[in-house]
Amino acid sequence: PALAPIPDELPDEEEATRVVCLVKNKQPLGATIKRNEITGEIFIARVIHGGLADRSGLLHAGDRIIEVNGFPVDGLEPEQQARSHGTIMFKVIPMTERAVHNQTMLYVRAMVDYSPQQDPSIPCADAGMSFRKGDVLEIVDQSDALWWQARKLPSSVACAGLVPSSNMLKRSVCHSVSLATAKSTGFRRSMRLCRRRAHSVTQASCHTRCSSSCSSALCCPYEEVVRHQRHPEDTHRLLALVGPSSVGVNELRRRLIEMNPAVFFGPIPHTTRAPRGYEESGREYHFTSREVFDNMVYNNRFLEYGEYKGNLYGTSIQSVKDILINGKMCIIDIEPNAIQAVRTHELRAYIIYVKPPPLERLRESRRESKDIHPKAGFPAQDEDFQEMEDSARKMETHYGQFFDHVMVNNDLQDSCVQLLTAVTRAQDEPQWVPSGWIRPTPE
Numbered sequence: 001p002a003l004a005p006i007p008d009e010l011p012d013e014e015e016a017t018r019v020v021c022l023v024k025n026k027q028p029l030g031a032t033i034k035r036n037e038i039t040g041e042i043f044i045a046r047v048i049h050g051g052l053a054d055r056s057g058l059l060h061a062g063d064r065i066i067e068v069n070g071f072p073v074d075g076l077e078p079e080q081q082a083r084s085h086g087t088i089m090f091k092v093i094p095m096t097e098r099a100v101h102n103q104t105m106l107y108v109r110a111m112v113d114y115s116p117q118q119d120p121s122i123p124c125a126d127a128g129m130s131f132r133k134g135d136v137l138e139i140v141d142q143s144d145a146l147w148w149q150a151r152k153l154p155s156s157v158a159c160a161g162l163v164p165s166s167n168m169l170k171r172s173v174c175h176s177v178s179l180a181t182a183k184s185t186g187f188r189r190s191m192r193l194c195r196r197r198a199h200s201v202t203q204a205s206c207h208t209r210c211s212s213s214c215s216s217a218l219c220c221p222y223e224e225v226v227r228h229q230r231h232p233e234d235t236h237r238l239l240a241l242v243g244p245s246s247v248g249v250n251e252l253r254r255r256l257i258e259m260n261p262a263v264f265f266g267p268i269p270h271t272t273r274a275p276r277g278y279e280e281s282g283r284e285y286h287f288t289s290r291e292v293f294d295n296m297v298y299n300n301r302f303l304e305y306g307e308y309k310g311n312l313y314g315t316s317i318q319s320v321k322d323i324l325i326n327g328k329m330c331i332i333d334i335e336p337n338a339i340q341a342v343r344t345h346e347l348r349a350y351i352i353y354v355k356p357p358p359l360e361r362l363r364e365s366r367r368e369s370k371d372i373h374p375k376a377g378f379p380a381q382d383e384d385f386q387e388m389e390d391s392a393r394k395m396e397t398h399y400g401q402f403f404d405h406v407m408v409n410n411d412l413q414d415s416c417v418q419l420l421t422a423v424t425r426a427q428d429e430p431q432w433v434p435s436g437w438i439r440p441t442p443e
C-alpha cells in the first residue's frame with residue numbers, strides 16, 4: 001500500500017507496525033479474530049490454512065490489529081471487523097514470538113455429522129466446515145485444543161475450515177450413542193445364519209454380540225485412518241453386507257458366490273440342531289453340542305449368533321478366518337450391530353450397505369420379480385416396503401459412518417455387477433482404513 005511518510009520524530013514507545021493490504025473478492029479473509037477481554041485489544045486468533053490471509057503470508061495468529069482501513073479498532077467488536085470486500089488494509093503489531101507447531105498430518109473418519117451453522121460455540125461459523133458421518137477429513141492444524149482446521153477429502157478446495165477438536169465433540173456424541181444403541185436392535189426379521197433356510201421364517205429370536213469396544217469406538221467422534229493398499233500376498237478383506245430386512249443382501253451374496261464359486265465363499269455356521277441324513281459336519285454346518293456352543297459364546301468366538309426354533313446358530317470368527325487364510329474372499333451378511341465385531345485388525349471388514357431404491361421403484365421391482373418368481377419370499381405389501389424404507393433410514397443414521405460402500409439394490413442384475421466391482425475395488429485399490437489395523441497399538 002501507499003504509506004503516509006514516516007514522521008520526523010517518532011515517539012520512543014512506538015512499536016514497530018506492519019501495514020498489510022489485501023484485495024478480497026467474495027472469499028472470506030481466512031482468519032478469525034478475538035478480543036482480549038481484559039485489555040480490549042484485538043488479535044488474529046488463527047489463520048485458516050490455504051485461505052487468503054495464509055496465502056498472503058503477511059498475517060499470523062497472535063498479530064495485534066490496531067487499524068482496519070485507517071480506522072482504529074479499539075472498542076469495536078470482532079464481528080464488526082474485516083467484513084468488507086475490495087481492498088482491506090490492516091495495521092498490525094506483529095507477534096514477537098511466533099509459535100512453531102510441528103504439525104503431523106492426521107487423517108480421520110468422522111463418526112458424526114457436524115454443521116457449524118448449528119453450533120453456537122464455534123468462534124466463527126463462516127470459517128467452519130460442515131461434514132457428514134463417514135467423511136474422511138485431513139486435519140491440517142491441531143494447535144488449538146478446541147478448534148482444529150481440516151479439509152474434506154477428496155478435496156479440490158485449498159482452504160481449510162474450522163472443525164471441533166475430538167474433545168469438543170466427545171460429550172455430545174456419547175449422548176447420541178445411548179440413543180443409537182437403544183434404537184438399533186431388530187432391523188432384520190431373520191438372521192441369515194443358516195445357509196439353507198427355505199423353511200426358516202421371520203421372527204427368529206436373535207442376540208447379537210456387541211463387544212464392549214463398540215460403545216467406546218462410537219464415543220470417539222473421529223476415527224484415525226490411513227490410506228492403505230492391500231499387498232497381493234495379504235489375506236483378503238472380509239466383505240460384509242448390511243441392509244434392512246428383505247432388501248436383498250442374501251440374494252446378492254448368493255449370486256456373487258454362484259458367479260465365481262472358486263473365489264467367493266460364505267462361512268460355515270455352527271448349530272446345535274441335529275444333522276439331517278445327508279448333512280456332514282463341516283460341510284453344511286459345524287454341528288456342536290449346546291455346551292460347546294455356550295462355551296464359544298462365553299469366549300466371544302462368534303461374530304453373531306441366534307436362536308431359531310429352539311436351536312442355536314452362529315457364525316464363528318474362526319470360520320471366516322479359515323476362508324481368508326486359504327486365500328479366498330469371504331462374504332457374509334450381518335446385523336448392523338455386529339459391524340464393530342468385524343472391523344478388526346484381523347478381518348479388516350469392508351462394509352457394503354445395501355439400500356432400497358425409492359419407494360415407487362422398490363414396489364415396481366419387487367412386484368415384477370414376484371410375477372416372475374411367484375414363490376419369492378419378499379414382502380409385497382405397501383406397509384412392508386414402507387417398513388424397509390424406515391429401517392434403512394434408521395440404519396443410515398446410526399451406522400452410516402461405518403459404510404465403506406453404499407449401493408442401491410434396484411435391478412438385481414445391475415446390483416450384482418455393482419457388487420462385483422465394489423468387492424474387487426475393496427481388495428485391489430487403496431482404501432482409508434482405521435490406523436490401528438496397520439499400526440496395532442499394544443493392548
Ligand SMILES: Nc1ncnc2c1ncn2[C@@H]1O[C@H](COP(=O)(O)OP(=O)(O)OP(=O)(O)O)[C@@H](O)[C@H]1O
Pocket residue numbers: 188189190191192243244245246247248249250251252365366369376377378379409410411412415
Ligand atoms: N433387486 C431386486 N429386485 C427384485 N427382487 C429382489 C431384489 N433383491 C432381492 N429380491 C428378492 O427379495 C427377496 C428378499 O431378499 P433376501 O432374501 O436377499 O432378503 P434379505 O435382505 O436377506 O432379508 P432377510 O435376511 O430379512 O430375509 C428375495 O426373494 C429376493 O429374490
